[in-house]
Amino acid sequence: MIKVILKDETTVEVPRGSTPSDVLQEAGIPADEGMVIAEVNGEAVDLDRPLEGDCHLEFLDFNTARGREAYRHTASHVMAQAVKRLYPDAKLAIGPSIENGFYYDFSMEHVLTPEDLPAIAEEMARIVAEDLPLTREEISREEALSLFEESGEGYKVELLEDIEGDTVTVYQQGGFVDLCRGPHLLSTGRLEALRLLSLAGAYWRGDEKREMLQRIYGTAFDSSEELDEYLRMREEAEKRDHRRLGPELDLFSFHDEIGPGLVVYNPNGAILRTVIEDFLKMEHARRGYQLVMSPHIMRKEVWETSGHLQMQYPMYFFEIDGQGYGIKPMNCPAHIYIYKSRTRGHNELPLRLFELGTVYRHERSGVLHGLLRVRGFTQDDAHIFCTMEQAEKEIDDAIRFAFEVQRGFGFTEFLVALSTRPENYVGDIEEWERATELLRKALEGQSLEYVVDEGEGVFYGPKIDVKLKDALGRYWQGPTIQFDFNLPRRFEMTYAGADNREHTPVMIHRTVLGSLERYMGILIEQYSGAFPLWLAPVQVEILPIADRHVPFADDIRERMESSGIRVKVNRESERTGNKIRKAWQMKVPYMVIVGDKEVESGKISVRSLAGRDERDVEVDRFVADLSREIDSKHSLEV
């Protein structure tokens, strides 16, 4: 007999070689409580894996990350089996579970189209109905090699070559065999709700020099309700899509004639951006940043010095009077030249230069995506030049600043990542370690949880990335703070130290929003276009009931305008209901309705976007309320 300690600390005794399923029974837990896999001493295993000795045992259902992973991974095996049944020549590549679903990559003669998906889904349903058991087998590498070589699974052979160790595991269900670490569900019949979502091309091993495979995306849940809920969520996301809302709300537009990835700001978008810019300028000024500006084009030599040219950074180049110029893809060189515009002493450091700098990058056509990925965008870019000793505080402040601003825009949940030295790097290891340590210290000093992305730093220094969680639970890239050892040397930057000798300053790149375009895209989706009052392009729309009420409406409008409220009057000869509907469609936060009663009393009726209705409101009181609401979203604790 062996002792099995469960999660609730109870101990169950079972014969050696019993399986987690046996333990489930022994412990009186109904086997079909939706348990997916088990963890034995922290190792994820199948529910029918024999227990070899005393152990800690935990059961994982679909609501755990690892359980969900195994569940969806099983679904991907079922999909692969279905594809093999329908297209016997299909070669298997990889088929992992991913956030919200799974995929499998294939190589085959037949080119899949969306019309093929129903047949594959049907075949999958058949496999589920057949309730095929999934069995795990440990075999030697050699055995596996010959197995997959014989069946012509070249990709599996290649994977095997990279696996260390003498034995590997394969999983099999109904004659379908796959190289797989597992664990899996006990049988295909345990899959409840499956859905194929889309097709895509994907390079083998993500390498664009290698062959393009056909990928099928799908998802799986352990109840059809949850699947439906997920599909509803996708629909909701589609409704919030900034690419749909942007033109609808007259925020921005794209034009084939102007070019892909080049944003045009329509009036409402320009207002929104101006509000954001003014806010940023103020917040930077309050924190000792100095606003600077620099040209959009700079001579080619600048980009040689910075290294962009040699790195073949995706820039645009052209000639003027026989001189080569490049359109700036980054603002740093200009800020460095501002630094270098005179000699610097240690007393004037840290020097914090801030620019709303518009940059252009030649993004490959396939990656463009609304406002989130464009070819021309404006960064809220700052460079802090300081001594290594000052860096710690600067980083600390920059992180604090970034979070304060993000909270001001209504984001409260974040994912923080610290990226360390990549394989290709400049500078010496000691420097890297020191800088990485500073970043780590700052994060820990502020009790921020973070993950370490080993080797994900930029070649010139380690960095901190912050992702924002939006109202739909999606994450977006936000602030980034990057150390740079490279540019200060390349541009031969110096300052006179207290020792009256020349030193090289440290440079920190940082942005709070990243790109204004992308951030606006994120904001649109976060609020589905219904911005908080301080950001709303039109804050109040006045709706006269009949044409004769227009003069009174204009009167109110002027009073509000003089208080800085962004207000419009709807002068159309329309029914009030329709005017409300139109203002609502444009997501105007407040509607003011004026008719005979209002003209007579001088008071107004106020209707909020949410439908709240208040009568007999004094105009001054309303304006004061608005101002308070605007300020409340606006003010940040510093």
Added chain:
RNA sequence: GCCGGUGUAGCUCAGUUUGGUAGAGCGGCUCACUCGUAAUGAGCAGGUCCGGGGUUCGAAUCCCCGCGCCGGCUCCA
């Protein structure tokens, strides 16, 4: 850039399979109505059917080449 899909009025889409000279709703404009909290009615205008070549007596429709957009890969603010 690569793989797949897609492109008809400002927007959403029908017409493409089986080639025979383009349609709806919303939106816009005009007129009438002057109205109290999510669509008043009538009329009018609006289309190089993404672009260029080809096949054909004839192309939105078939073929070829581009371009844009969408879903991914890769990359990144």
